Amino acid sequence: MPQYDVIIIGAGPGGYVSAIRCAQLGLKTAVVEGRDTLGGTCLNVGCIPSKALLHATHLLHEAEHNFTNMGLKGKSPSVDWDQMKSYKDEVIGQNTGGIEFLFKKNKIDWIKGWATIPAAGKVQVGDEVHEAKNIVIASGSVPSSLPGVEVDNDAGLVVDSTGALSLPKVPKKMVVIGAGVIGLELGSVYARLGSEVTVVEYMDAVCPGMDKDVQRNFKRVLEKQGLNFIMGAAVQGVDTTKTKAKVKYQPKKGGDEAVLDADVVLVATGRKPFADGLGLDALGVKMTERGQIATDAHWATNVPGIYAIGDVIEGPMLAHKAEDEGMAVAEVIAGKHGHVNYGVIPGVVYTAPEVATVGQTEDALKAEGRKVKVGKFMFMGNARAKAVGQAEGGFVKIIADAETDRILGAAIIGPAAGDMIHELCVAMEFGASAEDIALTCHAHPTYSEAVREAALACGDGPIHS
Ligand code: NAI
Secondary structure: OOOEEEEEEOOOHHHHHHHHHHHHOOOOEEEEEOOOOOOHHHHHHOHHHHHHHHHHHHHHHHHHHOOHHHOOOOOOOOOOHHHHHHHHHHHHHHHHHHHHHHHHHOOOEEEEOOEEEEEOOEEEEOOEEEEEEEEEEOOOEEEOOOOOOOOOOOOOOEEOHHHHOOOOOOOOEEEEEOOOHHHHHHHHHHHHOOOEEEEEOOOOOOOOOOOHHHHHHHHHHHHHOOOEEEOOEEEEEEEEOOOOEEEEEEEOOOOOOEEEEEOEEEEOOOEEEOOOOOOHHHHOOOEOOOOOEOOOOOOEOOOOOEEEOHHHOOOOOOHHHHHHHHHHHHHHHOOOOOOOOOOOOOEEEOOOOEEEEEEOOHHHHHHOOOOEEEEEEEHHHOHHHHHOOOOOOOEEEEEEEOOOOEEEEEEEEEOOHHHHHHHHHHHHHOOOEHHHHHOOOOOOOOOOHHHHHHHHHOOOOOOOO
16 A cells, blocks of 8 residues: 555645645645745745735835825834845745644645655655655746846846845846846835836736736836836846846847846746656656646646646646645545636736736737627725825726626736735636626725726726716
8 A cells, every 4th residue: 555645746835735635635645845944936935025025115115105295204214134034034934834834733744855756656755765646746836047147046146036035235226137027026126125126028018918908007107116117128148247247138129239237137037847856757747848747637647646736737827826726636636526717817916006817808808809898997086095095007907798797807906906806706706797796885995996896887887987
């Protein structure tokens, strides 16, 4: 008899959530993790630490820019960068420690080290071989760089998202390559800390693939907060001396190469699946052209007994997508019916204002030839947003089928957008119409009233605009 029903490789949000669900379903479960702490990229060097820094610097920004107007006078706080990093580390510790507690509570074994899979049903860690009926690969992703750009997080000059969370000091000039989620979140952090931040982006809009209205407003708001953008520019390479960097870029439309000086360069040009060292080649595990592990609708690879979830397979590289797959694959392994609705996975950018989206965009639907109606409501008409000085530039947009009124997608830019989007996610899960939201009583005064107003805008019209 194998020792385990399931061995999961990787303790990020995909792996650890899957392990807990497996244990809850009565499966004897172990997780292999090589980091010193559980939680993967998200808890150690991703979602959680960046949110700690975003929160602290947001408060600084509020104090510097919005306090006086509200009658809060006096000296703005000064930045103790080392203390801010300690705060961030404390937050990481609380969260990773929490997962360790949950493992003990659920009797999940943590096998410390890096795994290889010598054969189906076997996981080797160091000299020990562990046996399991099922293996779930949840090994995540790593930052991907560009040709001609060498990342060295220890040197702290050309860094990726991991290095940017622990810079020795706040740089005077920072160049961010890529106006995606990471570039804008971490670019915001340093702009608020006083760095001169320039974002160089290949596309003509920030956050490629996002609703066009949101992209435009989002960029405008960030520019107002001091971020500079060079759009439609392809970074060709970065030259470095010991303490300075030069970022070379070329306009996409053609023209001369230009150079930007920087004290720190943040490379935020995407992430790639991480399955190195697992021995998948020798096992004959099928991969996609993009280097992801190929899986079927039940997260099974082509090798019986081996499953894969999260960033290492197809789909958006988001912690919550990995979590959902982690729970679903546990259900499948336990003989139940695991399910993930890929049509309703929210995406959130945790800047201020936050940006949140779900479902399809207006443009994508129109390109498909779908007849849609769009209800949009500006936060300028929302009393609560005005009361806290967060009304400018934000809106809620709902896209519904022109005939059936069924909600097909939504986008929010504004305060607490990342929390508010879930009203729309639940509505979409239930196949709700915009009218269903419009007919639901919303407490006053809340930001969520803007969601109802956008739903009303899909029908006879909003009240407050
Ligand atoms: P991304 O794919 O979101 O954005 C990368 C950007 O870099 C793109 O806009 C691309 O056009 C640009 N780019 C690529 N090559 C370039 C070049 N040579 N010159 C100029 N621009 C160039 O990748 P990002 O921001 O690194 O994030 C990686 C992954 O992590 C994403 O899948 C993201 O969803 C996920 N993530 C999610 C977060 C969240 O949900 N809040 C937070 C952080 C990361």
